[in-house]
Amino acid sequence: MSGNTIFDDLRSRSLLYDYTDEKSLKDLLLAGPVTLYHGIDPTQSSLHVGNLVGVLLAKRFQQAGHRPLLLLGGATGLVGDPSGRTSERNLLDVETLNDNIAGLQSQLSGLIDFDGTNAARLVNNLDWTRSVTLIDFLRDIGKHVTVNQMLTKDSVRIRMAGSHGISFTEFTYMLFQAFDYQWLFKNFNCQLQVGGSDQWGNITAGIDLVRRLEGQAVHGLTWPLMTRADGTKFGKTVDGAVWLDPKRTLPYEFHQYFINTDDRDVQRLLLQLTLLPVSEIADIMANHSHEPHKRSAQGVLADEVCGLVHGHDTVKSVKLAAELLFGGTEFTGEALSAVQGVVPETKISSSIVDALEPLVDMLAFSGVCSSKSEARRTIQAGGIRVNGRRIRSADESVTPVVSRFLLLQRGRKLHHLFVLE
């Protein structure tokens, strides 16, 4: 893929927001493999779907023949990036930070190619900032940046205007990131930094620093913030973020999150979160708009994203489970075993089942209902099904165990599987 095509591909996917001079950036990408970097905030031990745009963008560049550096900001985590935030961050301790970095690292290795000719590479800015002394920093970096300039950045201005202010630590953050860029330029000839649109200020700070210190013009590119048509935050559910870690967000829930994508968002998400060619997405959308009720576009989106993250075998079992939970497939032991591992489950010995016999107990015990009172009410309202059979009375016992499985359903979307052993 030529430099033109990657750039234009990003444009046709609405993945371009701000970028440095288009012509020279395109020329650079055409001239040969370019080393670029993308920083990821290590404030958590797992990526969430919001991080996916950036990681996939790095992958797109890699597939186009360029070399991505993924920066896990160890130093960032210790200092705190004020961008996109209205209040001061809590600082992480080193131990948490290292756990986080380890977790992120293993997830990234599943998504991006770390071998081959243009292998991606993980870097940690703690490695090169740790030994820099305050004097070094003030002389070598601070001297080249004016506070006047720093004050014009949105990330700072917004916090200056707010009631909580901004600490000197966070104020200084952009110099850290600028320093990263300069260091990566010097040591890896990194000439492009990519990030979400809230990173633009930090990116340009780095570009300026490289120009001053190295006399070289390097580049920056940002993508637009992810939004949702219904106004809620992308990647968030009422239960919190949608994580890539299957222990935090079950693959089934992950898949469902995308199945439930609003029609108004589905095309953009296909473009931005999958690696499908733009032309193919056009076909998918054409097909979708003929029969929107079948939501074929959502199906493709969910399969693709879930496949990238969890692998295609997982997608298969997740879809089997969804068929059972929504499709009215018969509740055979075989079908139920497909549900195992993709919805929340409790392993339980049959003696405990006997002890918990009344349905209300099981509902409360499993967390399907938050209290026994709520369980009773929900049963009353006809909201509970056991192995597919709607329960009308709280006194009903839960005898119909199919092979070793007992599936509780609340409403259409909440499930809990008891596995007897």
Next chain:
RNA sequence: GGGUCGGUGCCCGAGAGGACAAAGGGAGCGGGCUGUAAACCCGCCGGCUUAGCCUACGGAGGUUCAAAUCCUCCCCGGCCCA
């Protein structure tokens, strides 16, 4: 520091001695319709050993047969004055 108004369930907000687990709205949950949607309609919406009981109206005491409602002290917030 003085004065004053206020603090009610997840949120907003009524209630001013018994009829109060506390109006109304929002959020949430369940059902119906639908596209595992939106909109709309219906029901639910503190807990439990559920025809009953327990816990709750900022906190601690008190008055009363009975207190979210009255009294005392304390804590917190708004506004006005210094």
